[in-house]
Amino acid sequence: MKCMKCGSEVYKSTTTQAIKPGFGVLVVRNIPCYKCVECDEIFYTGDVAQKIEDITEKVKQLVQEVTVVDFEKAA
């Protein structure tokens, strides 16, 4: 696998990504990825990209399900 930006070698690594699913920021840690030795560009395999989407969807639902606000405090 080569860097799609500059064509250099990439190595296996992990990264942290901040996603904005529409309710603030979701930070996903330890995402397996490939990193370019030259330009630090990060690549995900299709599998990982799909999983990030799945996680985002899951968290969206979770947040909707478990968010409890106190009316008096929230109003």
Ligand SMILES: [Zn+2]
């Ligand atoms: Zn590169």
